Amino acid sequence: MAKQDYYECLSVGRKASADELKKAYRKLAMQYHPDRNPGDAEAEKRFKELSEAYEVLKDDDKRAAYDRFGHAAFEGGGAGGHPGAGGFAGGGFADIFEEMFGDFMGGSRRGPQQGAGRGSDLRYNMQISLEDAFKGMKTDVRVPTSASCDSCDGTGSEGKAAPVACPSCGGAGRVRTQSGFFTVERTCPTCQGTGQTIKNPCKACAGAGRKQKEKTLAVTIPPGVEDGTRIRLAGEGEAGLRGAPAGDLYIFLAIKPHRFFKRDGADIYVRVPIPMTTAALGGQIEVPTVEGKLARLTIPEGTPTGHQLRLKGKGMSVLRSTSRGDMFVQVAVETPVNLTKQQKDLLKEFDGSDGKDSRKHSPESHGFLDKVKEIWEDLRE
Numbered sequence: 366m367a368k369q370d371y372y373e374c375l376s377v378g379r380k381a382s383a384d385e386l387k388k389a390y391r392k393l394a395m396q397y398h399p400d401r402n403p404g405d406a407e408a409e410k411r412f413k414e415l416s417e418a419y420e421v422l423k424d425d426d427k428r429a430a431y432d433r434f435g436h437a438a439f440e441g442g443g444a445g446g447h448p449g450a451g452g453f454a455g456g457g458f459a460d461i462f463e464e465m466f467g468d469f470m471g472g473s474r475r476g477p478q479q480g481a482g483r484g485s486d487l488r489y490n491m492q493i494s495l496e497d498a499f500k501g502m503k504t505d506v507r508v509p510t511s512a513s514c515d516s517c518d519g520t521g522s523e524g525k526a527a528p529v530a531c532p533s534c535g536g537a538g539r540v541r542t543q544s545g546f547f548t549v550e551r552t553c554p555t556c557q558g559t560g561q562t563i564k565n566p567c568k569a570c571a572g573a574g575r576k577q578k579e580k581t582l583a584v585t586i587p588p589g590v591e592d593g594t595r596i597r598l599a600g601e602g603e604a605g606l607r608g609a610p611a612g613d614l615y616i617f618l619a620i621k622p623h624r625f626f627k628r629d630g631a632d633i634y635v636r637v638p639i640p641m642t643t644a645a646l647g648g649q650i651e652v653p654t655v656e657g658k659l660a661r662l663t664i665p666e667g668t669p670t671g672h673q674l675r676l677k678g679k680g681m682s683v684l685r686s687t688s689r690g691d692m693f694v695q696v697a698v699e700t701p702v703n704l705t706k707q708q709k710d711l712l713k714e715f716d717g718s719d720g721k722d723s724r725k726h727s728p729e730s731h732g733f734l735d736k737v738k739e740i741w742e743d744l745r746e
Contacts, residue, residue: 368436371418379432383423390419399549484511484575484603484612491616493586495623499655499682501588508582508614511575511604517567519608521574528563531556559606575604584616589631589684592620626655631690633680636697637662644668644698652694654679662694670698 372379375389393415395401402408421427430438489506513519522528530536533555541550552558566572582601595617602612620628627634637652647666651659660676673695680690704712 369414371422371431374414374418375422386419386422390415390423394419483610484605486612487602487614489614489616490619491584492619492621493590494621495626495628496655496657497586498590498618498620499588501590501682502586504584504586505581506584506616507579508601509577509579510602510614512578512580513604513608513611514567514570514574514576516569517574519574519604520563521567521570521572521606521608522563523565523567526563526565528561531560531562534560536560557606559609574606574608582614586618587684588682589686590618590620591630591684592618594618594684625653628681631681631683631688633690633692634695635692636695638697638699639664639668641698641701644670644696652676652692654692655681660692664696668696668698670696672696 372381375381375386375393377385377389381389394412397408397412397415399405399409399412421431427438487508487510489508491506493502514521517523517525520526520528531538531553534540534553538553538556538558538560539550540553553560556562563572567574570576582598584596584598586596595615598614598616600611601614604611625635633655635652637650639650643650643664645667647664647668649661649663652662654660654676660679662674662676664674673693676692676694678689679692682689701708
């Protein structure tokens, strides 16, 4: 059976640039890679054909020879047997794939994996009050995690002996397997990519260099934090394997809903009921603030319900700043209840028997009724 044209194999034109070749090979290689198609012989065959085509076309000299003579340019042992063509087995395909995909297979094969054995990062959810978010706080948290083994000082070795090079990978942290003339590289299963093993594992931690325990940590919450703020405690996560670096602890903050206040960034909103007389005649009231004190607020004459007044600098603290937001007080005018006969008579007198005074004192309600009447009259015409 005749071999497929290399350009057709990669689905590119004969004038394709080096970048176009690389992009085409990357896309198809990802699709047909054996690790993504376990047990699929056709996919493995297709992947080998793609790698062979790219190995030739990515090299200017080989590509020129192929363009002139076709597959005949590499007869006598295949592309890998032609002088100067380069060998596929044990180097060609693996080198191409490492060059193209870098860490796709878990890291470079030239040495142990970077960060191998590093402890996992941990997450701790903490709920605090709005007052604590305003002023900041210091508290302790208890975190179930793994810590360095005291018996072996985290080495994982009995007697704290130094680890030795892994016999399976020779200290590289990677192992390679041959599939025909294609080489696949994976993390070493013996040392988990560290490139080292322990001869006499510590009995206390079974050679892991860490043990499960609960530890208490002091946490400082700065003033002005918001819901969802994340605090990082470097190195306070899970201990690393056999002396590897520890992970980090991330504390995620949630602010509890408040009975009075609603927060919007650095500003605070509060709804305050006031007597009808205060709304009509004006006066002063005291309103609570997030810092736990009372602030005096002046109510102008004729303040309607829903009117919003501003207290500058009485809002939340701003994170990493000395400034504060504002507090907005929404007035809710309270309708009098449980009136005596005398009080009711006074209100009727205030309302006015002929209705003229009522229109003067309550222009908004009468204005609304006038608009309704206009609409009805227009509908009758």
